[in-house]
Structure formats: structure tokens, C-alpha cells
Amino acid sequence: MAKNLTNSLIDRKNILNNDYALNKIEDDLSLGGYYWKDEFWFTKNDAAKLFDIDIRTINNYLSKNEDELKSNGYVVLKGKNLKEFKQCFSDEIYLNSKVTNFGLFNFKSILNLAMLIVESEKARQIRSRILDIVLDVIAEKTGGQTKYINQRDPEYLLGTFRENQERKKFTEALNKYIDMGNYKYGYFTNRIYECIFKENAKEYRKILNLEKRDKTRDTMYSEILTNIASFEAGLAYEFEIESKTKKRKLTRDEADEVLNRFANHPMHKPHLDDARAKMASRDLCFRDALHYKLESYISSVDKKDFDKFLGDVSKSLEQQIEENKEIFERLKDK
Incomplete structure (x- = not known):
């Protein structure tokens, strides 16, 4: 049966809890990001560019789905962590010294965001690819049975x-x-x-x-x-x-x-x-x-x-x- 990830929390969780599929998805999509603390991370600006939407739309989805996105890895850096991130990527990301908190998506939460956004064709394409890979992983493990x-x-x-x-x-x-x-x-x-x-x-x-x-x-x-x-x-x-x-x-x-x-x-x-x-x-x-x-x-x-x-x-x-x-x-x- 067709799955609409944008309106089914259960279907989103069933993908995001599946580490075997997530590893394949990460290799397949090759979204890039900033490698920090053993993960790839994406700023709000990165997300806006990736999905070809306004950053205000990103903020709206964050506001409406904050608990879900945080449960899947979205973080707001503060204090020592923010200072460390600034030092690591000062040549690539300009952060005003007055910024005291900074939101970041890891790979899992950026996928989560792709599953929520309805305004973006790129997000729709990513959702379609995600579903294909999930089916492929299960078929591979079970021999199609x-x-x-x-x-x-x-x-x-x-x-x-x-x-x-x-x-x-x-x-x-x-x-x-x-x-x-x-x-x-x-x-x-x-x-x-x-x-x-x-x-x-x-x-x-x-x-x-x-x-x-x-x-x-x-x-x-x-x-x-x-x-x-x-x-x-x-x-x-x-x-x-x-x-x-x-x-x-x-x-x-x-x-x-x-x-x-x-x-x-x-x-x-x-x-x-x-x-x-x-x-x-x-x-x-x-x-x-x-x-x-x-x-x-x-x-x-x-x-x-x-x-x-x-x-x-x-x-x-x-x-x-x-x-x-x-x-x-x-x-x-x-």
C-alpha cells in the first residue's frame, strides 16, 4: 500500500528506527554536510538550499515538529559545543560572535525533515528514494520473501x-x-x-x-x-x-x-x-x-x-x- 510519509508518524518512525536502511540511504543520497563528532551535520541554511525552500519554512517545520526532530537528532548548540563547532568550521560558516545558540540537523533528522516538507519537490524525490531503499533492504535480507x-x-x-x-x-x-x-x-x-x-x-x-x-x-x-x-x-x-x-x-x-x-x-x-x-x-x-x-x-x-x-x-x-x-x-x- 502507498505510504504518505508527510502525514504518518508511524511510517516515519519505521524508517528512522531502521539503521540497516539508514546506512544504505546515507550512502545513496550522499548529501554531504559538515563532519563533526562522527556524524554529518547540516545547518538551517543547508536544509533550505537542499530542499529549495525559504529558511522561514524550515523554521516553521521546526516549530511544529520540534519534539519529533529532536528525538531524531536535531540539536541546538550552546556554550562549549557551539564554540567548538565555530572553531572547526570558521572558514566555511560565518557565525556572528553574538550568536549564543545554533541549530543543526544530523543526517537522521535531515531525513526526518524531508519526510515532513510538502512544499519541496526535492523533498518528495528524497522520500521516494527512501521508500525504494527500505524495500530493497528488506528484500535483500529476506530473499524477497x-x-x-x-x-x-x-x-x-x-x-x-x-x-x-x-x-x-x-x-x-x-x-x-x-x-x-x-x-x-x-x-x-x-x-x-x-x-x-x-x-x-x-x-x-x-x-x-x-x-x-x-x-x-x-x-x-x-x-x-x-x-x-x-x-x-x-x-x-x-x-x-x-x-x-x-x-x-x-x-x-x-x-x-x-x-x-x-x-x-x-x-x-x-x-x-x-x-x-x-x-x-x-x-x-x-x-x-x-x-x-x-x-x-x-x-x-x-x-x-x-x-x-x-x-x-x-x-x-x-x-x-x-x-x-x-x-x-x-x-x-x-
């Missing part, structure tokens, strides 16, 4: 193993304690999905544009799999208790009543809120997939997630299997 970017999480393999174990116990509980036909397995799977992330399997697959051969759970993040495993384990226990209390298998209505009571327990809320936020936010950022029923949970993706799925700690599923082969053999034998 963002569908399975979840599997690059070092915790994914353990999460899916745990969920598979609990899934077996859950289906055994459905067989022993629920008096329904074979459709009960798909029925309660959908009910659990709806409880955790407000979508049934069909809705989820449509949003991620999964093909018939794709397995739904192969695309889920480790935290989601852990929530499903926890939910299945708890629900299997509740079905068993209720069935033994009644000394018979449960009807669908009775099982639904147990599920609703279990799902609405307050202990689930923090975990469900966290799972929904992670899935909705990551899918929008990495997969460009919007979970409409979870829009209120969407926030920006933090740096740890970029490390987890794009950084050095991220690994292909094949690597994880090879590295953990002995561990999972031992777990399987228990």
Missing part, C-alpha cells in the same frame, strides 16, 4: 516447536472431551485465532495474501505462536475439568461457554494486547500488510525488532535448524 520474515527470529524455531507440542495435546483434548464432528478442530482453531488477534484463519490468510500451499502458522511470529500454545494448553485443561465435572463430553454450546469464560479472564489481556500490537505493527512495517481489526494496536517498530529480523542476530530457518539439531532431538525424546 517477507511472507516468512518471521522465521528469521532466533526464537522462532523454539516457538514453533513449543506450539506444535501443545497443539497435539489440544487436539487430543478436543477428541476426548468435545462431542462434535471432525469440524471441531478447524472450528476451535478459528475461535482461538479470533480471541488472540481478532481474525479467523481465512481473514488472516487473505491479509497476508497466502497461497493454498502456505501453512498459516509458518508465517506467525514467535510471540504469537507462544500465545497460541499458552491458549491451547489452558483451554485443553478447562475442557478436561468441565467434561469430568459433567461426567460426559461437552456439546459445542458448552465448549463455547468454557472458551468464552477462559478468553475473557483478565490475566490474558496484557499478553493479548502485546501479541496484537506486535503482529499488527510488524506486518505493516515488514510485509506492508494491514490488519484492519487491529489498527488501534499499530505502533512503530523499535530497533530491537529490526535487529531481530534484519540484523546479524537474524538467521534463516535452515541455519537455525542446523545449529539446534541436537537440542531438538533431545526435546523430542522427552
Whole structure:
């Protein structure tokens, strides 16, 4: 889906928190600047020239977006720092001796400014290039398969193993304690999905544009799999208790009543809120997939997630299997 960086704080944060993309963007754009304290810096005049706009427009954006720009590196030099900067660049920048504070953009905050300015064609071109590079970086790291970017999480393999174990116990509980036909397995799977992330399997697959051969759970993040495993384990226990209390298998209505009571327990809320936020936010950022029923949970993706799925700690599923082969053999034998 098309992204309009000028009016979406979340989309701007998702780029500015992505150090892997920022490094590529800096190399690609080659904006120049004054190299000071291990970074390139830009004055307000530099910004005005770069975007071909009046410096008053720069000041207006600073006034309206000061907190955001400062959070991404814009600084106002004073005292010792201002004196040092003057000494370093006295031949290139004239600063009146009466100036007691001086604003500077680092590379990250100058990109932030480019994402805000609507009056500048140059800013629009930079935004377009930024979006292209972000897509290229993700495609490069994932081999073009963002569908399975979840599997690059070092915790994914353990999460899916745990969920598979609990899934077996859950289906055994459905067989022993629920008096329904074979459709009960798909029925309660959908009910659990709806409880955790407000979508049934069909809705989820449509949003991620999964093909018939794709397995739904192969695309889920480790935290989601852990929530499903926890939910299945708890629900299997509740079905068993209720069935033994009644000394018979449960009807669908009775099982639904147990599920609703279990799902609405307050202990689930923090975990469900966290799972929904992670899935909705990551899918929008990495997969460009919007979970409409979870829009209120969407926030920006933090740096740890970029490390987890794009950084050095991220690994292909094949690597994880090879590295953990002995561990999972031992777990399987228990």
C-alpha cells in the first residue's frame, strides 16, 4: 500500500528506527554536510538550499515538529559545543560572535525533515528514494520473501516447536472431551485465532495474501505462536475439568461457554494486547500488510525488532535448524 510519509508518524518512525536502511540511504543520497563528532551535520541554511525552500519554512517545520526532530537528532548548540563547532568550521560558516545558540540537523533528522516538507519537490524525490531503499533492504535480507520474515527470529524455531507440542495435546483434548464432528478442530482453531488477534484463519490468510500451499502458522511470529500454545494448553485443561465435572463430553454450546469464560479472564489481556500490537505493527512495517481489526494496536517498530529480523542476530530457518539439531532431538525424546 502507498505510504504518505508527510502525514504518518508511524511510517516515519519505521524508517528512522531502521539503521540497516539508514546506512544504505546515507550512502545513496550522499548529501554531504559538515563532519563533526562522527556524524554529518547540516545547518538551517543547508536544509533550505537542499530542499529549495525559504529558511522561514524550515523554521516553521521546526516549530511544529520540534519534539519529533529532536528525538531524531536535531540539536541546538550552546556554550562549549557551539564554540567548538565555530572553531572547526570558521572558514566555511560565518557565525556572528553574538550568536549564543545554533541549530543543526544530523543526517537522521535531515531525513526526518524531508519526510515532513510538502512544499519541496526535492523533498518528495528524497522520500521516494527512501521508500525504494527500505524495500530493497528488506528484500535483500529476506530473499524477497517477507511472507516468512518471521522465521528469521532466533526464537522462532523454539516457538514453533513449543506450539506444535501443545497443539497435539489440544487436539487430543478436543477428541476426548468435545462431542462434535471432525469440524471441531478447524472450528476451535478459528475461535482461538479470533480471541488472540481478532481474525479467523481465512481473514488472516487473505491479509497476508497466502497461497493454498502456505501453512498459516509458518508465517506467525514467535510471540504469537507462544500465545497460541499458552491458549491451547489452558483451554485443553478447562475442557478436561468441565467434561469430568459433567461426567460426559461437552456439546459445542458448552465448549463455547468454557472458551468464552477462559478468553475473557483478565490475566490474558496484557499478553493479548502485546501479541496484537506486535503482529499488527510488524506486518505493516515488514510485509506492508494491514490488519484492519487491529489498527488501534499499530505502533512503530523499535530497533530491537529490526535487529531481530534484519540484523546479524537474524538467521534463516535452515541455519537455525542446523545449529539446534541436537537440542531438538533431545526435546523430542522427552
